[in-house]
Amino acid sequence: MNKKQKKVLIRIIVAATLIVVLSLMPIEGYVKFGLFMIPYLVIGYDILKKAFKGILNKQVFDENFLMAVATIGAIALGDYKEGTAVMLFYQIGELFQSYAVGKSRKNISELMDIRPDYANIEKDGKLEKVDPDEVEIGTVIVVQPGEKIPIDGIVTEGNSTLNTSALTGESLPRQTAVGDEVISGCINMTGVLKIQTTKEFGESTVSKILDLVENSSSKKSKSENFISKFAKYYTPAVCYGALALAILPPLVRMLAMGIAPEWGEWIYRALTFLVISCPCALVISIPLSFFAGIGGASNQGVLVKGSNYLETLAQTKYVVFDKTGTMTQGVFEVSGIHHSKMENEKLLEYAALAESSSGHPISKSLQKAYGKPIDRNRVTDVEEISGNGVIAKVDGIAVAAGNAKLMKRLGIEYKECHHVGTVVHMVVDGTYAGHILISDILKPHAKEAIHALKKAGISKTVMLTGDAKNVAEQIAKELGIEEVCSELLPSDKVEKVEELLKKKGEKEKLAFVGDGINDAPVLSRADIGIAMGALGSDAAIEAADVVLMDDDPLKIAKAIKIARKCIRIVYENIYFAIGIKIICLILGALGIANMWTAIFADVGVMVIAVLNAIRALFVKKL
Amino acid sequence: MKKTYKIDVDCANCANKMEEAAKNTAGVKDATVNFMALKMIVEFEDGQEPKTVMQEVLKNCKKVEDDCEIFL
Numbered sequence: 067m068n069k070k071q072k073k074v075l076i077r078i079i080v081a082a083t084l085i086v087v088l089s090l091m092p093i094e095g096y097v098k099f100g101l102f103m104i105p106y107l108v109i110g111y112d113i114l115k116k117a118f119k120g121i122l123n124k125q126v127f128d129e130n131f132l133m134a135v136a137t138i139g140a141i142a143l144g145d146y147k148e149g150t151a152v153m154l155f156y157q158i159g160e161l162f163q164s165y166a167v168g169k170s171r172k173n174i175s176e177l178m179d180i181r182p183d184y185a186n187i188e189k190d191g192k193l194e195k196v197d198p199d200e201v202e203i204g205t206v207i208v209v210q211p212g213e214k215i216p217i218d219g220i221v222t223e224g225n226s227t228l229n230t231s232a233l234t235g236e237s238l239p240r241q242t243a244v245g246d247e248v249i250s251g252c253i254n255m256t257g258v259l260k261i262q263t264t265k266e267f268g269e270s271t272v273s274k275i276l277d278l279v280e281n282s283s284s285k286k287s288k289s290e291n292f293i294s295k296f297a298k299y300y301t302p303a304v305c306y307g308a309l310a311l312a313i314l315p316p317l318v319r320m321l322a323m324g325i326a327p328e329w330g331e332w333i334y335r336a337l338t339f340l341v342i343s344c345p346c347a348l349v350i351s352i353p354l355s356f357f358a359g360i361g362g363a364s365n366q367g368v369l370v371k372g373s374n375y376l377e378t379l380a381q382t383k384y385v386v387f388d389k390t391g392t393m394t395q396g397v398f399e400v401s402g403i404h405h406s407k408m409e410n411e412k413l414l415e416y417a418a419l420a421e422s423s424s425g426h427p428i429s430k431s432l433q434k435a436y437g438k439p440i441d442r443n444r445v446t447d448v449e450e451i452s453g454n455g456v457i458a459k460v461d462g463i464a465v466a467a468g469n470a471k472l473m474k475r476l477g478i479e480y481k482e483c484h485h486v487g488t489v490v491h492m493v494v495d496g497t498y499a500g501h502i503l504i505s506d507i508l509k510p511h512a513k514e515a516i517h518a519l520k521k522a523g524i525s526k527t528v529m530l531t532g533d534a535k536n537v538a539e540q541i542a543k544e545l546g547i548e549e550v551c552s553e554l555l556p557s558d559k560v561e562k563v564e565e566l567l568k569k570k571g572e573k574e575k576l577a578f579v580g581d582g583i584n585d586a587p588v589l590s591r592a593d594i595g596i597a598m599g600a601l602g603s604d605a606a607i608e609a610a611d612v613v614l615m616d617d618d619p620l621k622i623a624k625a626i627k628i629a630r631k632c633i634r635i636v637y638e639n640i641y642f643a644i645g646i647k648i649i650c651l652i653l654g655a656l657g658i659a660n661m662w663t664a665i666f667a668d669v670g671v672m673v674i675a676v677l678n679a680i681r682a683l684f685v686k687k688l
Numbered sequence: 689m690k691k692t693y694k695i696d697v698d699c700a701n702c703a704n705k706m707e708e709a710a711k712n713t714a715g716v717k718d719a720t721v722n723f724m725a726l727k728m729i730v731e732f733e734d735g736q737e738p739k740t741v742m743q744e745v746l747k748n749c750k751k752v753e754d755d756c757e758i759f760l
Contacts, residue, residue: 357724
């Protein structure tokens with residue numbers, strides 16, 4: 067508890083004790099009034115002050131005003147004890163609320179406790195701790211076992227295992243050795259590592275993630291906007307309602323019916339009405355639910371950029387996947403070379419060199435299969451044709467490497483491959499020189515992921531890929547994906563998604579899942595863009611609405627389940643709080659509910675709603 | 689231009705009121721208050737000096753919620 071809260075707690079204890087003592091004392095009349103004013107002012111002076119200032123600033127209708135009017139009214143009617151108790155319970159409720167909010171703020175920041183405090187730099191054989199912000203790119207930093215890696219970089223010395231669980235929610239340790247890229251936020255477990263930094267601290271993964279999480283609830287959901295609007299009209303409406311309840315029935319009784327007006331009774335009912343009406347439960351529990359939901363999700367390695375996205379994610383009915391890097395590992399291996407007119411190795415050499423400037427996974431696997439260092443100086447006139455392949459000159463000889471489309475484009479006859487995989491056709495010096503077969507490997511959880519999505523009620527799964535039809539269809543069949551569109555250029559993917567967007571209903575949302583390479587436009591076009599395995603990929607973190615930190619496709623279903631749980635809690639709280647309030651308001655107007663029921667309807671409902679909201683934090687077992 | 693400020697405020701409804709007040713301040717294009725993170729993100733209109741605008745924002749916020757603070 068902080069200072070402010072402790073002070074309120076002391077006031078609560080003092081006031082509560084005084085109330086109990088005073089109600090046991092045989093006092094009456096002005097003495098009773100005078101003595102009860104002591105606990106009343108002890109507990110309520112700040113509320114009265116705020117209410118008064120509110121009136122001065124023309125901000126009349128807020129909960130301070132409601133409470134001030136209700137309690138002063140009760141005291142004026144001679145219900146000293148009830149008036150003071152209402153103020154006391156209101157303060158208890160406020161204290162609980164501020165404590166709960168503070169606690170969950172802390173919880174969530176602990177969940178995301180990945181901010182490194184320092185970096186070690188070696189100077190004259192000694193380690194010196196410096197602010198990570200001051201470390202320049204290219205500096206060698208030392209990370210000892212048990213420390214967090216503060217800045218992204220490349221290992222120059224040492225072997226170790228890294229714990230990435232704070233980033234990915236995945237507890238499996240990662241091996242790292244010299245030459246490996248490491249990302250900030252991981253914890254070094256076993257050996258001392260020397261790392262040459264490749265980024266500034268502010269551009270490092272850890273800073274990007276923290277920034278994203280901390281600013282996440284700034285994009286407000288429809289429910290939150292609804293509640294703010296609701297509160298804006300609701301409070302004045304209830305105040306006028308209470309006023310009407312205090313004045314109209316007695317007047318009608320007196321003038322039209324000719325019976326005793328019973329002013330006291332109706333004013334009491336009106337005051338009860340005011341106490342019940344306080345909108346705190348709603349106003350606090352909705353943003354708290356979203357905050358807790360986003361916090362719980364980030365602990366599981368699912369970063370959601372705003373509560374509005376949580377809302378959309380919960381309504382997702384269509385899931386569209388990219389293939390490479392999403393459902394498959396994107397680690398291609400050369401599995402065969404066919405119809406080669408020259409030595410296999412020679413063909414591979416041409417292919418690897420021609421593709422050497424491309425960052426595509428295919429080109430990486432060619433280089434891997436070639437196995438020798440690439441001399442880029444041997445490659446000239448490189449022309450990459452998106453969705454087709456590459457044309458380049460290797461040692462001055464014209465080489466073209468690409469798919470069937472490239473062959474058609476160049477007007478060269480080619481041989482179809484009968485195996486399933488990605489085929490790189492080769493043209494060397496203007497003649498067809500055979501093709502290289504490359505197969506991708508499915509991700510370990512890809513099949514379970516689709517199954518989990520269907521179980522979660524996703525009505526349609528679609529896979530989009532630039533890959534050949536037979537490869538795509540075989541993978542889709544194996545995974546159980548319903549629809550597949552193959553041989554698409556990056557721009558075709560946007561069109562396909564647009565087509566799907568048109569077909570679906572208003573309330574059904576479409577999610578696109580990609581690895582962020584080449585599919586940024588699709589990520590932003592879909593109702594909700596999910597980037598996966600995004601550690602280290604800035605483009606994906608920027609373009610997507612939801613970022614899955616590791617590349618396990620099972621997390622897609624998990625993200626949807628987390629979102630649904632959170633939204634369910636939000637609706638529970640909206641219906642529960644408004645429902646109880648309306649019932650109590652009716653009972654209050656009829657004179658059935660007294661001031662004590664009113665206190666429950668106000669403070670009790672708020673406490674229950676806040677506790678319910680905190681449930682959104684617990685999503686591990688979903 | 690967008691800037692983020694740390695704020696201190698006790699209740700969620702007060703945070704909503706601060707947001708409303710900040711939005712209605714001259715020179716402010718848009719403003720969001722994030723109660724849970726205790727942050728205010730203000731987007732300024734072109735050519736406005738954030739420092740002077742923020743003084744006004746603070747004044748307006750104090751008007752609607754006496755017990756609030758913006759750390760400028």
